[in-house]
Every structure is written in structure tokens, then in C-alpha cells.
Amino acid sequence: MxxxxxxxxxxPEVLQLETLPDPVAGSGEIRVRVAAIGVNPYDTYMRAGGYANAPDCPYIPGADAAGVIxxxxxxxxxxxxxxxxxxxxxxxGKSHGAYASLVVCRPTQVHALPAHLTFAQGAAIHVPYATAWRALFGRAQLKAGETVFVHGGSGAVGLATIQIARAAGHTVxxxxxxPEGTALAQQAGAAHVFNHRTPGYLDQVAAALPGGPSVIVEMLANxxxxxxxxxxARHGRIVVVGNRGRIEIDPRKIMGKEAGVYGMALWNLSEDELAGIHGQLAAGLxxxxxxxxxxxxxPLAEAPRAHALIMEPGARGKIVLAP
Ligand SMILES: NC(=O)c1ccc[n+]([C@@H]2O[C@H](COP(=O)([O-])OP(=O)(O)OC[C@H]3O[C@@H](n4cnc5c(N)ncnc54)[C@H](OP(=O)(O)O)[C@@H]3O)[C@@H](O)[C@H]2O)c1
Incomplete structure (x- = not known):
């Protein structure tokens, strides 16, 4: 393979294309012929080194793919x-092994890809949508009638979060x-999309959601x-999904609003918990x-370029590799 x-x-240049022996599905496993692979920011953190939960070298990166058994x-x-x-x-592993033309998985790690979705779209489901679902329902415990602010709505997780919250009937x-990222966030269902590089944009968010958002899903907490x-909002919840540094906060704001600040990391979930989330996503997909x-x-050989691209500003959904 x-x-x-x-x-x-x-x-990124350490990502080298190699020809390896074809893996074989062992007892309790299945093999997938991969048509598309999803690139996630944490593939780059692991590749760079010094990241928690990174596998030892040598390893094959990637958690997300789609193909045919x-x-x-x-x-x-x-x-x-x-x-x-x-x-x-x-x-x-939960978070590596997918940048390949063949992958071996356990049955809980594969999920039906509806016929109308392309393989490239299939490779864009697992990490973004499971993260979004976990943030909204697992951590923030989003309730009927509550509003959602997706702080960073143009990337893979942001668009998934908007779609999931909208599908559940929430104002986002x-x-x-x-402009491209704004259009995608609007198509995903956001009622308003503001530019996080424009001074005063948070006043626009406040005006669009009087009383403040009930839940904030945050892509750049630092x-x-x-x-x-x-x-x-008072009694609101913030879920930290993305963070790339340190920040000073005023804890009095947490106190005064009786707010909740939650973290989340997908790797904390067991395979069964992840499979449960994919079960929740199936009807919407x-x-x-x-x-x-x-x-x-x-092309798969351009993985170094994909890793450079995903760290650039101007997200527009998912970057996909094809073996
Ligand atoms: N905790 C977890 O388990 C978990 C799982 C998946 C992802 N993540 C993390 O979540 C983040 C998003 O992942 P992704 O796959 O969606 O990445 P992505 O596709 O690269 O998207 C990044 C998003 O962050 C936005 N952004 C950039 N500057 C911002 C700012 N100042 N304020 C608010 N948003 C800003 C980008 O908007 P523009 O490009 O339009 O500026 C874009 O919408 C990454 O940091 C990733 O590592 C965490």
C-alpha cells in the first residue's frame, strides 16, 4: 500500500510517501480501501512533536478517512x-493510521457512508462532527430554546457545529x-456571521443575541x-475546542454569571462513546x-502542502487527501 x-x-516535509506491505484484517477487524483522507489540525501538532497522546515514530498520521470495505x-x-x-x-490508534491507501479498523471505527455523500465528504465527518456533537451536547448540555455562538465558524469543526445546532432547532x-468562509457559515445555517478580524465585531454578536449566547463553542480560546x-449569557457555557497559547481571564465574570467553562478533547472518548455519537449523527447525514x-x-503525496495549508488563515471547510 x-x-x-x-x-x-x-x-511538514517529514511527511514522506512510502510503499509498505498491504495490511491484513486480523480477527475482529476489517480492511478499508481508502478513497479520501481528512486532514485535521491535530495531525500537524502530532507531526511537529511534543504533543500529548502523540504516537512514537515511525507512525502513519491521520484519524479520518472514507472508502470501501x-x-x-x-x-x-x-x-x-x-x-x-x-x-x-x-x-x-484512535488518532493515527489513516494517511494510507488501506486501513485496518475495528467495526466500531467504521460507519455507513450515505450514497449521496462523496468519499471526500466522508473523510470530513469523524473528527469535525464528533467534536461538534460532543461540544454541544456532551459538554455544554445544550437545551431547547438556547442560542449558540460559534467563535470560528468557517473551518471543519465550526461548520459542523453550525449544522448540528441548526438541525436541532437552535439559533446560531x-x-x-x-467572504468565502462567511458564505459557508451562512449556508450551514448561521443566522448572522461576523468577521473576527473586524474591530467591534463582538458588539455585533451581542446585538444579534440580546442577553448573550447561551453556549459558545470556541476555536481559539487563547x-x-x-x-x-x-x-x-447568565448561566451560559463555553466549550474550549481549540487553543494555541495562553490567555489572562477575569474569573469574576465566571462567578457573576454562574458560567461554565468546559474543555473537550476527542481522544478522551472511548471507541464505544464515539460510535454512540456517530449513531446520533446518522439521521442528519x-x-x-x-x-x-x-x-x-x-494527492496523498502532497500531505506536506496540506499540513501547511491547514495552518493558514482563511478556512473554508475540510482539506482532503486522495491516495
Ligand atoms: N478539542 C478537540 O477534541 C478538537 C477536535 C478537533 C479540532 N480541534 C481544534 O479546533 C480548532 C478548529 O479545528 P478545525 O478542524 O475546524 O480547523 P480549521 O478548519 O483550520 O478552522 C479553524 C477555524 O478557526 C477560526 N479562527 C481563526 N482565527 C480566529 C479568531 N481570532 N477567533 C475565532 N476563530 C478564529 C478560523 O476562521 P478563519 O480561517 O475564517 O479566520 C476557522 O473557522 C483547531 O484548533 C483544532 O486543533 C480540537
Missing amino acids: QAIVVRQHGA DQIGPGVTGLSVGERVYVGGTAA VATAST VNLDHDLTLL AGGALSPVVNVEL
């Missing part, structure tokens, strides 16, 4: 060769920094957390309310 291998941590190991029931699936984690306000605490947005598809 073809795979990207990280033999030492470092810059081409081998079923002994003891597996309920799955068939030829089924279109999306993949969330591999037998090698979001931010983006480009920049925004203190502002979020100012904006938040099948019915079209949840529709993954693909920005660009690149």
Missing part, C-alpha cells in the same frame, strides 16, 4: 465487502474572516476566552441536514 510515514517529528477478518459480523464507509480512527451566530466571558464541506482535494 501507499502511506505517509512520519519517521521523525518536524516540519475490501476485507473482513474472522469473527466480524454485520459488515460486508463493498460497503461504503467513513472511518474514525484505525486499529493502530458565527464568525469567519473571509485569543477569545475573556471576551467570550463578557459576551456569554442520511437526511441531508448534515453535509460536510470540502475545501480542496490533494
Whole structure:
């Protein structure tokens, strides 16, 4: 098979395309012939080194993929060769092993890919949508009638969060920094989208959601957390999904509003918990309310370029690699 291998941590150029022996589905495993691979920011943090939960080198990066089941190991029931699936984690690990033309998974790591979704869209489901679902319902405990502010709505997780919250009937306000990202967030269902690079945009959010948002899903907490605490409704909840540094906050704002500030990291969830979330997403994916947005598809050999691109501003959905 073809795979990207990280033999030492470092810059994107350490991602090297190699030819490796084809893996075989062992007992209780299935093998997927991969058509598309999703690139996530944490693939880059792991590659760079010094990141919690990073596998030892050498390893194959990537948690997300989509393709067709081409081998079923002994003891597996309920799955068939030829089924279109999306993949969330591999037998090698919850968060690596997917940048390859063949992946071996446990049955809880593969989920039916509806016929109307492309493989590229399938590769854009697991991390973004499971993260969004976990943030809204697992951590913030979003309730009927509550409003949601997605602080960073143009990327893969942000668009998934908008779609999931809208599908559940909530009013959503979001931010983006480009006209393209703004349009995508609007198409995903945000009632208003403001530019997080424009001074005063938080006043616009406050005007759009009088009393403040009930829930804020935050993609860049090191920049925004203190502002979020100012904006938040009384008894509101902030879920820190993304963070790239340190920040000073005023805890009095948490106290005065009896607010909740929650963290989340997808790797804390067990395979069964993740499979449960994908069960919750299935109807929305099948019915079209949840529709993954693909920005660009690149050949697998261009993984270094994909890693550089995903760290640039101007997100427009998911970057996908094709083996
Ligand atoms: N905790 C977890 O388990 C978990 C899981 C998945 C992802 N994450 C993290 O969540 C973040 C988003 O992931 P992703 O896959 O959606 O990445 P992405 O596709 O690269 O999107 C990044 C988002 O952050 C926005 N952003 C940039 N500057 C911002 C600012 N000052 N204020 C608010 N938003 C800003 C971007 O908007 P523009 O580009 O339009 O400026 C874009 O919407 C990443 O940091 C990622 O590592 C965490």
C-alpha cells in the first residue's frame, strides 16, 4: 500500500510517501480501501512533536478517512465487502493510521457512508462532527430554546457545529474572516456571521443575541476566552475546542454569571462513546441536514502542502487527501 510515514517529528516535509506491505484484517477487524483522507489540525501538532497522546515514530498520521470495505477478518459480523464507509480512527490508534491507501479498523471505527455523500465528504465527518456533537451536547448540555455562538465558524469543526445546532432547532451566530468562509457559515445555517478580524465585531454578536449566547463553542480560546466571558449569557457555557497559547481571564465574570467553562478533547472518548455519537449523527447525514464541506482535494503525496495549508488563515471547510 501507499502511506505517509512520519519517521521523525518536524516540519511538514517529514511527511514522506512510502510503499509498505498491504495490511491484513486480523480477527475482529476489517480492511478499508481508502478513497479520501481528512486532514485535521491535530495531525500537524502530532507531526511537529511534543504533543500529548502523540504516537512514537515511525507512525502513519491521520484519524479520518472514507472508502470501501475490501476485507473482513474472522469473527466480524454485520459488515460486508463493498460497503461504503467513513472511518474514525484505525486499529493502530484512535488518532493515527489513516494517511494510507488501506486501513485496518475495528467495526466500531467504521460507519455507513450515505450514497449521496462523496468519499471526500466522508473523510470530513469523524473528527469535525464528533467534536461538534460532543461540544454541544456532551459538554455544554445544550437545551431547547438556547442560542449558540460559534467563535470560528468557517473551518471543519465550526461548520459542523453550525449544522448540528441548526438541525436541532437552535439559533446560531458565527464568525469567519473571509467572504468565502462567511458564505459557508451562512449556508450551514448561521443566522448572522461576523468577521473576527473586524474591530467591534463582538458588539455585533451581542446585538444579534440580546442577553448573550447561551453556549459558545470556541476555536481559539487563547485569543477569545475573556471576551467570550463578557459576551456569554447568565448561566451560559463555553466549550474550549481549540487553543494555541495562553490567555489572562477575569474569573469574576465566571462567578457573576454562574458560567461554565468546559474543555473537550476527542481522544478522551472511548471507541464505544464515539460510535454512540456517530449513531446520533446518522439521521442528519442520511437526511441531508448534515453535509460536510470540502475545501480542496490533494494527492496523498502532497500531505506536506496540506499540513501547511491547514495552518493558514482563511478556512473554508475540510482539506482532503486522495491516495
Ligand atoms: N478539542 C478537540 O477534541 C478538537 C477536535 C478537533 C479540532 N480541534 C481544534 O479546533 C480548532 C478548529 O479545528 P478545525 O478542524 O475546524 O480547523 P480549521 O478548519 O483550520 O478552522 C479553524 C477555524 O478557526 C477560526 N479562527 C481563526 N482565527 C480566529 C479568531 N481570532 N477567533 C475565532 N476563530 C478564529 C478560523 O476562521 P478563519 O480561517 O475564517 O479566520 C476557522 O473557522 C483547531 O484548533 C483544532 O486543533 C480540537
